[in-house]
Amino acid sequence: MPSAAERTRTLVHSTCSAVLLVPGPYGADPGQPMVSTRSVGPDGDLFLELPVDSPAVRAATHAEGDGPSAVLEITDVAPVSLPHRIRGRARVSGRLTAVPGVPGPGRMTLRLATGEAYVDDLWGAEAVGPEEFRDAAPDPLVGHEAELLQHLHAAHGEQLGALCGLLGERSARRCATHRPSVVPLALDRYGLRVRVCEDRRRCFDARFEFPEPVRDISELRHAMHRLFEAAAN
Incomplete structure (x- = not known):
């Protein structure tokens, strides 16, 4: 499974929504703007682009x-x-x-010198130290995951449903009886996670591991083909 540091770096590099919260008089604004772009430097520090009139920019420029x-x-x-x-x-x-420098009209870049990090996701909750965060790499599929999941959901519903046959006798029998929906939930270099729902109140997640971690889209296509082929047989 991906480490907590890798999962945190993946979220930082993703397109997920993010806000920057700053305690104190300058940051005390309930209408916190979203961080438009973010990146990670070689030392693990974050570089965040925000509007020049945002509370975080005011706090950073007035602080000592x-x-x-x-x-x-x-x-x-x-x-x-x-x-x-x-x-x-x-x-x-x-x-x-x-x-220093202006990234664009009405924008400013802030540097967040990384201290502690924390992730709470489908794998569990765990703290991440600054060195772990610095040394971790984001998942290689992070830039494509949203598009890939949407494609699987729209174009491969039948193959996703067939994955029930790989869940063992009891789960496969339930799938055959109740015809649940199987929706792709998450995708990373190690495997595919789906959510199986009989209705909105009765759902469970299942994960299908690839034989070996994939490094790019080409290897992912091969791994998914093998997975769907195994479910069809």
């Missing part, structure tokens, strides 16, 4: 010393429609400073 403390909060929502769509949340905390 090491800068104010701040928390980047990321919410991961499944890109397809299904019950209980929130897949996880992550927080990265640290000290905030302004980065």
Whole structure:
């Protein structure tokens, strides 16, 4: 399974919505703007682009010393429609400073010197240290996951339904009896996770591991072909 640090880095590099929270008089604004772009430097620090009039920018530009403390909060929502769509949340905390230069009209880049991080997702909840976060790499499919899940949901419903046959005798019998919906929930280099729902109140998740981790889209296509082929036989 991916480590907690890898999962946190993946969420940071994803297109999931994120807000930057800054305690204190400058950051005390309930209408926190979304962080439009974010990236991670080689030392593990985050670079965040926000409007120049945002509370976080005001806090960073008026602060003295090491800068104010701040928390980047990321919410991961499944890109397809299904019950209980929130897949996880992550927080990265640290000290905030302004980065010289102007990224664009009305924008400013802030640097969040990474301290502690925390992830709570489909794998579980776990804290992540700054060195772990710095050294981890995001999942290679992170830039394509949303599109791939939407494609699977729209074009491969029959093959997804056939995956019930790989869940063991009891689960396969339930699937055959109740004809549940099988919706792709998450995809990473290690495998595919689906949500099997008889109705909105009775759902369970199942995960199908690839024989070996995939490194790119080409290897993913091969792994998915093998998975669907196994379910059809």
